[in-house]
Amino acid sequence: MLRATFAGTQLPTDCYGLLTDAVALRRIIRIMSKTSRRVVFGVLLIITLVVSTGGALGYLGRLTLVFDRHPGKSLAIVEEVPGPEDGPKCPIDARYLDEAPDGLRPEVLQAWKSLRAKAADQGVQLCLNDGKRSRQQQQKEFDDAVQKFGSEELASKYVLNPPDRSMHVIGLAVDIQPIESAKWVEKNGSTFGWCRRYLNEQWHFEYNAGYSTGGCPALVPSATGS
Numbered sequence: 541m542l543r544a545t546f547a548g549t550q551l552p553t554d555c556y557g558l559l560t561d562a563v564a565l566r567r568i569i570r571i572m573s574k575t576s577r578r579v580v581f582g583v584l585l586i587i588t589l590v591v592s593t594g595g596a597l598g599y600l601g602r603l604t605l606v607f608d609r610h611p612g613k614s615l616a617i618v619e620e621v622p623g624p625e626d627g628p629k630c631p632i633d634a635r636y637l638d639e640a641p642d643g644l645r646p647e648v649l650q651a652w653k654s655l656r657a658k659a660a661d662q663g664v665q666l667c668l669n670d671g672k673r674s675r676q677q678q679q680k681e682f683d684d685a686v687q688k689f690g691s692e693e694l695a696s697k698y699v700l701n702p703p704d705r706s707m708h709v710i711g712l713a714v715d716i717q718p719i720e721s722a723k724w725v726e727k728n729g730s731t732f733g734w735c736r737r738y739l740n741e742q743w744h745f746e747y748n749a750g751y752s753t754g755g756c757p758a759l760v761p762s763a764t765g766s
């Protein structure tokens with residue numbers, strides 16, 4: 541057995557050198573410290589791995605979260621997101637609404653805010669007469685149109701059916717009123733990714749980031765193809 545006794549100095553830093561059987565003890569200490577270094581290193585490694593894995597997962601988690609709120613969200617879910625059923629009247633033309641831009645995809649919402657702010661800078665007020673619709677809301681519009689026009693065939697000339705063909709359901713479209721304001725958007729909107737798409741809908745604009753660089757595509761007769 542080791543006989544570790546102190547002789548003389550009380551300074552802890554001197555202790556090892558003053559022990560009897562110092563060589564054996566040092567060897568043990570060396571082995572022990574090698575072992576404890578390994579243990580410490582191992583523990584640190586595990587901690588590092590756990591922290592970095594956690595960090596990576598957290599990071600991915602945030603990415604996933606962001607994607608969930610972005611177009612990464614599956615279309616089926618986007619289609620279920622409703623827009624406001626109603627809203628305040630457009631302050632400059634009470635025939636229209638100025639809905640909250642609820643339910644729009646985040647990048648679409650951002651582009652809408654930028655567009656609206658730019659218009660306001662130039663003294664033009666844009667009213668959001670209609671924006672996001674859920675599939676059910678679009679279906680209701682179609683059903684109402686069937687009531688109004690008397691047949692599905694006639695209704696489908698005016699309202700898209702099936703509902704998931706609508707860019708309002710997909711979350712990329714806004715209807716801007718009054719027409720004077722829509723005209724401003726037709727002229728200035730592409731910078732912000734907004735383009736008019738249909739000859740028969742002067743108020744309907746669709747967002748595509750590519751429009752801001754590539755400009756607007758040619759107008760097509762109507763969304764319903766009729």
Ligand SMILES: [Zn+2]
Nearest residue numbers: 713714715744
């Ligand atoms: Zn529209």
